[in-house]
């Protein structure tokens with residue numbers, strides 16, 4: 001059966017399939033790191049599973065889900081998808097690319113982790129597949145922007161719906177970020193993996209990678225924020241506290257997310273300390289839109305609680321719909337983000353970074369941010385979306401209600417342990433389960449606690465997949481519930497400063513040039529010897 005949401009549903013289906021495979025890979029690693037013995041365990045399985053987990057979760061699950069969400073909003077907020085055929089072409093390009101990359105990983109030919117740092121080398125089809133995934137997402141971005149422009153021509157005097165405002169900012173950010181990635185992959189990695197060039201400069205490649213890699217995290221986060229601002233207050237029974245603050249936050253992400261990449265390269269040689277410090281300062285600036293979001297979303301929830309009769313200082317919290325799986329997913333994701341934000345500020349502090357860089361702390365950090373705040377929001381959103389997109393009732397509702405709490409509990413064990421283990425010196429990206437005695441002692445108990453967390457996370461993932469599959473295939477048919485979005489307390493009068501996308505794109509480009517032009521020229525001017533390729537297996 002096809003309906004007008006088939007395009008969105010197909011993307012979301014692929015996202016969840018990638019999530020399912022990636023979850024199994026995650027469970028394997030948790031056990032490996034904790035030194036639990038199981039059949040087939042060993043270095044090669046560890047590196048295959050860590051790469052597959054990272055690529056499928058961080059790149060495939062997120063990108064497909066975000067594309068699907070974009071189509072839902074185009075359809076529901078703008079009443080159109082302009083260029084649906086292009087949307088399908090983009091889908092197939094991205095899907096074929098993802099399968100190519102995944103196959104080379106699972107065959108053990110591309111165990112380079114999701115950051116694919118050279119001089120570790122993957123199979124050419126890994127890089128080509130990743131490129132196709134990005135090309136598919138570019139087409140998606142073009143379709144959403146075309147839908148927006150067509151709507152804008154008919155509605156010249158009103159600001160874009162907040163969902164579309166957030167999506168437009170996300171897409172422009174994505175184009176600017178993936179420019180760095182394209183230079184790295186097309187200009188360096190693909191020719192090198194095909195044997196057309198013999199050597200590669202890892203430092204230059206890493207610099208292009210992190211031009212992309214930090215805004216990537218906001219490419220994940222901004223769609224989650226759209227759901228927090230535009231859907232959550234409605235589900236909670238309240239109003240959006242402030243429309244202009246929400247619009248400002250998305251624009252600040254667009255301009256501030258990219259000129260910060262050196263905070264991933266504090267220990268890299270060849271980049272001068274002054275530039276690293278400059279990127280520390282811009283990183284602190286990009287904390288601000290998240291702090292604004294914390295304020296606005298919590299204020300919106302307080303409004304919800306008060307509309308339901310709360311009158312004390314904190315009793316509004318108890319009036320929120322904690323048994324609604326969408327609400328609890330987002331709320332738990334927000335609570336996790338308190339720790340994600342604190343950890344991010346520590347990572348970004350130029351000096352303190354030396355303590356945590358390349359340790360398990362970073363795994364702790366991105367499992368609270370990406371693995372909880374974003375992933376839980378997307379899972380919760382799936383429970384909200386499926387009945388509306390499929391016209392089917394959620395199956396196993398109780399399982400859906402429990403699942404977010406299970407995830408939060410599992411991730412708390414997992415992530416807290418990894419944060420502490422990192423402070424005790426546990427390295428990341430290393431087959432560390434094999435380190436025993438004096439080498440592994442300081443963190444062995446912690447990795448076991450984390451493995452228990454990993455098993456709980458796996459059970460939670462299974463619950464999610466069970467609910468989704470059962471709903472999709474056998475949910476009771478119902479008239480699809482309407483999409484209803486949060487209404488701000490004060491409606492915006494007309495498009496304002498934050499709605500000037502051309503202006504803000506120009507500002508973002510200038511900031512990227514300021515942050516990267518000079519350091520890149522310096523790097524390219526160094527005598528460069530390059531490195532031959534290394535294949536872990």
Ligand code: HAS
Pocket residue numbers: 115217218220221263264283286287288290291293294298317331332334335337338340341342343344345346347348349353356357358362365366369370374
């Ligand atoms: Fe990060 C490394 C800095 C946010 C993901 N980060 C990573 C890596 C990943 C990642 C994947 O500066 C590893 C990369 C690799 O493989 O090497 N990160 C930050 C900073 C922020 C930040 C400053 N990160 C994220 C987000 C991610 C993510 C979001 C994914 C989605 N990160 C770093 C740095 C490194 C790094 C360094 C490199 C480290 C190294 O050495 O390798 C900020 O954006 C954080 C802002 C967040 C806040 C919190 C706001 C709080 C909110 C919730 C409030 C809720 C309340 C309770 C109060 C300011 C919005 C609600 C109550 C209810 C009742 C509901």
Ligand code: CU1
Pocket residue numbers: 213214217263264
């Ligand atoms: Cu970053």
